[in-house]
Amino acid sequence: MDWLKSKFSTTAPSHSYKPFESHSSSSGSGQFTSEQGSYVKVEGPSVNRGVGGDYTGVSGSLGGVKVGVPMNETTTFGGGVGLKSLGGGVGQSEDHLGGQTTTVDVPFTPFSLFKTSYSPGTSPWGRKSAMEDQAHTEKLRREGIQMEMEDIKKKRNMLSTSDFNRQMSYFQSKLDSNKGGQ
Numbered sequence: 402m403d404w405l406k407s408k409f410s411t412t413a414p415s416h417s418y419k420p421f422e423s424h425s426s427s428s429g430s431g432q433f434t435s436e437q438g439s440y441v442k443v444e445g446p447s448v449n450r451g452v453g454g455d456y457t458g459v460s461g462s463l464g465g466v467k468v469g470v471p472m473n474e475t476t477t478f479g480g481g482v483g484l485k486s487l488g489g490g491v492g493q494s495e496d497h498l499g500g501q502t503t504t505v506d507v508p509f510t511p512f513s514l515f516k517t518s519y520s521p522g523t524s525p526w527g528r529k530s531a532m533e534d535q536a537h538t539e540k541l542r543r544e545g546i547q548m549e550m551e552d553i554k555k556k557r558n559m560l561s562t563s564d565f566n567r568q569m570s571y572f573q574s575k576l577d578s579n580k581g582g583q
Contacts, residue, residue, distance in 0.1 A: 411432075414445075423456045439468075458488060459488040460485065460487065461488065465482055476517070477500065479517075481515070483511055501519075
């Protein structure tokens with residue numbers, strides 16, 4: 402992870418209470434997220450309990466660190482370690498990048514595992530990949546236009562001056578209109 406290009410963000414403390422279903426409280430987190438979507442997240446104390454809904458099980462943590470690594474543009478897997486004070490369970494939440502996360506707090510251990518799913522094109526990895534694809538397409542288009550212009554220059558003595566100027570002008574205008582993609 403390139404720390405110099407990563408972005409730091411925080412999440413606010415949260416509280417969720419659904420009578421007879423689940424109760425979750427978290428003191429918030431801070432995370433460094435790379436351009437590719439990998440992240441290191443430091444979490445504060447949290448308490449979760451429930452049957453169905455947002456959380457199933459009972460878990461309390463004094464804080465911890467999680468690391469997430471994107472597998473493709475729609476899925477990130479990761480794990481965490483923390484100072485767990487009790488229990489374990491399975492929870493559903495939204496991560497700081499807008500993905501839907503399923504977390505398994507391994508009972509009576511300091512470890513947790515998670516999987517985050519993103520809608521296509523919404524993850525940082527997916528956006529970066531799309532931008533790289535677009536830049537590559539624009540580069541190939543510029544190279545193709547430049548090859549056409551070189552071909553015309555080689556055939557200059559076979560063309561009239563007006564035909565040569567017209568064709569060069571045409572391809573130069575295509576090249577100029579394509580410069581926005583550089």
